[in-house]
Amino acid sequence: MINKTKKNNRKLTKSDAIEAYKKMLLIRRFEEKAGQSYGLGQIGGFCHLYIGQEAVVVGLQMCIRDGDQVITTYRDHGHMLACGMSPDGVMAELYGRTDGYSKGKGGSMHMFSKEANFFGGHGIVGASVPLGTGLAFSNKYKKNKAVTLTYFGDGAANQGQVYESFNMAKLWELPCIYVIENNRYAMGTSVQRSSAQKDLSQRGISFGIEGEQVNGMDIESVIDAGKRAVTKVRNNGGPYILEMLTYRYRGHSMSDPAQYRTRDEVKEVREHSDPIESLKNLIIENNFLTEDKLQVLNAEIKQVVDQSAQFAADSPLPDPSELFVDVYQ
Amino acid sequence: MKTEVYMPAMSPSMTEGTLTKWLVKVGDHLKIGDPIAEIETDKASMEVESQIEGVISEFLVENGQDQIAVKTPIAIIETNTSTEKLKGKLFTNTIDDQPKKKIIKDRVIDQDKKQDKISVREAIRDALAEEMRRDKNVFVMGEEVAEYQGAYKVTQGLLQEFGASRVIDTPITENGFAGLAIGASFSGLKPVVEFMTFNFSLQAMDHIINSAAKTLYMGGGQLNCPIVFRGPNGAAARVAAQHSQDLTAWFSHIPGLKVISPFSARDHKGLLKAAIRDPNPVIFLENEILYSDQESIEEDNDDVISIGKAKILREGSDITLISHSISLKMCLEASKKLAKKNIDCEVLDLRTIKPLDTKAIISSIQKTNKCVVVEQGWSQCGVSSEIISVIMENAFDWLDAPVLRLTGKDVPMPYAENLENLALPSEDELIKIIESLFE
Numbered sequence: 191m192i193n194k195t196k197k198n199n200r201k202l203t204k205s206d207a208i209e210a211y212k213k214m215l216l217i218r219r220f221e222e223k224a225g226q227s228y229g230l231g232q233i234g235g236f237c238h239l240y241i242g243q244e245a246v247v248v249g250l251q252m253c254i255r256d257g258d259q260v261i262t263t264y265r266d267h268g269h270m271l272a273c274g275m276s277p278d279g280v281m282a283e284l285y286g287r288t289d290g291y292s293k294g295k296g297g298s299m300h301m302f303s304k305e306a307n308f309f310g311g312h313g314i315v316g317a318s319v320p321l322g323t324g325l326a327f328s329n330k331y332k333k334n335k336a337v338t339l340t341y342f343g344d345g346a347a348n349q350g351q352v353y354e355s356f357n358m359a360k361l362w363e364l365p366c367i368y369v370i371e372n373n374r375y376a377m378g379t380s381v382q383r384s385s386a387q388k389d390l391s392q393r394g395i396s397f398g399i400e401g402e403q404v405n406g407m408d409i410e411s412v413i414d415a416g417k418r419a420v421t422k423v424r425n426n427g428g429p430y431i432l433e434m435l436t437y438r439y440r441g442h443s444m445s446d447p448a449q450y451r452t453r454d455e456v457k458e459v460r461e462h463s464d465p466i467e468s469l470k471n472l473i474i475e476n477n478f479l480t481e482d483k484l485q486v487l488n489a490e491i492k493q494v495v496d497q498s499a500q501f502a503a504d505s506p507l508p509d510p511s512e513l514f515v516d517v518y519q
Numbered sequence: 520m521k522t523e524v525y526m527p528a529m530s531p532s533m534t535e536g537t538l539t540k541w542l543v544k545v546g547d548h549l550k551i552g553d554p555i556a557e558i559e560t561d562k563a564s565m566e567v568e569s570q571i572e573g574v575i576s577e578f579l580v581e582n583g584q585d586q587i588a589v590k591t592p593i594a595i596i597e598t599n600t601s602t603e604k605l606k607g608k609l610f611t612n613t614i615d616d617q618p619k620k621k622i623i624k625d626r627v628i629d630q631d632k633k634q635d636k637i638s639v640r641e642a643i644r645d646a647l648a649e650e651m652r653r654d655k656n657v658f659v660m661g662e663e664v665a666e667y668q669g670a671y672k673v674t675q676g677l678l679q680e681f682g683a684s685r686v687i688d689t690p691i692t693e694n695g696f697a698g699l700a701i702g703a704s705f706s707g708l709k710p711v712v713e714f715m716t717f718n719f720s721l722q723a724m725d726h727i728i729n730s731a732a733k734t735l736y737m738g739g740g741q742l743n744c745p746i747v748f749r750g751p752n753g754a755a756a757r758v759a760a761q762h763s764q765d766l767t768a769w770f771s772h773i774p775g776l777k778v779i780s781p782f783s784a785r786d787h788k789g790l791l792k793a794a795i796r797d798p799n800p801v802i803f804l805e806n807e808i809l810y811s812d813q814e815s816i817e818e819d820n821d822d823v824i825s826i827g828k829a830k831i832l833r834e835g836s837d838i839t840l841i842s843h844s845i846s847l848k849m850c851l852e853a854s855k856k857l858a859k860k861n862i863d864c865e866v867l868d869l870r871t872i873k874p875l876d877t878k879a880i881i882s883s884i885q886k887t888n889k890c891v892v893v894e895q896g897w898s899q900c901g902v903s904s905e906i907i908s909v910i911m912e913n914a915f916d917w918l919d920a921p922v923l924r925l926t927g928k929d930v931p932m933p934y935a936e937n938l939e940n941l942a943l944p945s946e947d948e949l950i951k952i953i954e955s956l957f958e
Binding site: 259261290291292293294295296300301302303304309310311312313314317319320321322323324325326327328329331332350351354355357358361515516517518519 | 658684689690692694695696697698699700701702703704705706707708725726729730734735736737738739740741742743774775777798799
């Protein structure tokens with residue numbers, strides 16, 4: 191039942207590789223900037239950075255088409271940028287400003303864009319799972335052949351509502367791809383210490399939902415598994431599980447003393463499995479772009495991110511009259 | 520020896536039923552478990568099974584006889600066996616153990632609409648059917664809403680008319696299906712989620728509050744959640760603490776939710792239609808004991824009643840009684856009795872709890888200058904607390920006496936009949952409280 195991913199020998203096309211590299215780098219630089227701005231007090235509250243996990247969301251986004259939906263939990267900046275939402279709008283929201291996606295009322299964890307088919311941004315662990323299953327339900331109801339990518343983490347994978355959702359998704363054959371981003375730690379508790387069945391791709395077995403573990407640090411593996419999953423779900427209906435084995439370099443949120451893992455562990459992943467470094471090497475080895483061209487690309491992305499921080503800083507705070515707006519439609 | 524077969528109580532609140540059809544003839548030999556008659560209550564139709572072995576010797580009620588009280592003998596079975604041996608088997612075949620044995624009488628929605636009088640149950644069902652005909656994005660989801668035809672018969676006939684893709688039986692997983700329905704509403708569908716009772720909504724509270732009520736605001740107005748959660752709320756009969764409670768105040772506390780708690784059949788229909796058309800999440804609180812209450816209603820009445828408007832049920836000049844849902848019955852009864860003592864009560868039906876019709880409350884106080892608020896819910900931070908605050912803030916100078924209230928007692932609902940009665944607000948208590956303001 192569980193298909194362990196075999197590394198695909200087929201290389202990425204030049205354009206896909208460059209596209210993926212640009213998006214992953216954008217997410218990384220954006221998150222680094224967000225971290226800096228947080229340190230300067232420009233961003234408040236919770237701020238869960240996606241650094242290290244970029245290949246997952248960028249790879250899967252390249253497997254879906256217009257009309258497919260994405261929904262995730264609170265570590266959502268990467269998903270939004272991958273969906274094509276503007277860095278300016280996301281950063282302004284992090285800053286709590288009026289030009290943010292949620293007019294400054296949602297913050298890091300609560301942004302949405304109907305245009306980009308991004309349905310949040312949900313702050314409660316596990317909540318994205320029934321909600322995403324509901325989006326898939328609506329696709330089946332409308333017979334529109336769209337699929338839903340429902341992201342959640344290894345921590346949420348232990349929630350009861352996940353299994354209530356698995357049951358209904360299989361019972362009604364809903365076109366839902368459950369993407370478990372296993373970054374090894376639910377806040378500070380490792381999968382080893384929290385989960386009886388540690389192979390999370392097997393969590394659908396008792397419902398008859400197939401799943402596979404994927405090397406989420408490798409964009410090619412992600413795209414390969416993602417394409418197969420999307421084709422299967424779109425053509426045959428019914429849910430599927432992709433467990434993305436990944437890693438976050440930063441803390442759970444901003445004030446994380448990281449006592450639960452060693453510096454060496456983080457260093458090891460950074461040096462040997464970094465998804466952006468690997469893709470960069472692939473691009474150079476295949477002569478898709480030269481080092482010089484990559485430098486230019488880097489500079490361009492840095493400019494986009496700097497611009498987003500400037501845009502956010504320049505955007506006014508929400509008008510006090512906004513306090514009572516949008517409680518009801 | 521002769522053994523009597525009794526009219527069984529098939530649910531906690533059943534007091535009488537109709538014997539729609541005998542399924543055996545006099546002289547038939549019966550084994551334990553054989554179906555002998557079809558019984559209909561206001562909630563469901565089902566078969567009565569023989570608890571003993573023997574021969575049917577006499578029918579004591581006829582085919583189609585209605586209003587047969589629970590425990591009335593309905594037939595006599597001649598047995599060869601001593602009943603002593605069978606004692607352990609009596610009452611083992613409860614309805615819940617045998618759900619597959621139930622036979623639901625087919626009823627076609629359009630025929631019902633010809634009735635002059637409509638029950639609350641039918642009013643809700645008609646509202647659902649009319650809105651489903653009007654908008655293909657409206658669908659019904661919940662436990663036993665389809666094949667079973669509704670645990671309280673509310674969704675009867677909907678599956679037959681709209682099919683299984685729009686009338687959907689769910690597993691018993693409230694958190695999961697509430698979240699799923701909210702997700703479906705995010706992409707433009709209009710789910711009507713039935714909680715078999717609102718007691719079970721507590722399992723889904725996180726999604727109702729955190730996912731449904733707040734998303735519009737958190738997203739700066741981008742994503743709305745047009746969903747209705749409906750089902751019976753408040754005290755039922757003899758089902759004890761976990762299945763008998765009024766949660767109105769819980770929901771009314773939450774910005775982003777609308778909360779409706781109607782009383783009359785007409786209001787159930789008109790307000791449910793409004794709730795389904797509303798672009799916001801709406802909590803629609805019904806009451807099991809009101810389901811069979813009837814009201815005259817015009818044929819093809821498809822009026823939509825605005826959310827947020829209270830209604831004066833009885834005009835009066837001496838005191839205002841403010842309440843919602845089933846407690847209004849008590850207010851109307853008490854008003855009749857007090858009229859004989861020259862106390863003229865005005866009865867205000869809130870209909871919507873959130874948004875509250877403060878204007879109607881204030882203008883009634885300005886007229887009567889006295890007020891008692893009545894609710895089944897608990898007093899602390901209850902609906903009555905809120906209404907009294909509204910009156911204090913807006914109509915203090917108009918008051919001739921302190922505003923008093925009658926609420927459910929601050930205890931979990933007990934099972935014993937006498938204690939249950941004590942836990943709930945009573946008419947006697949209400950009359951005493953009102954009279955205390957005229958001493």
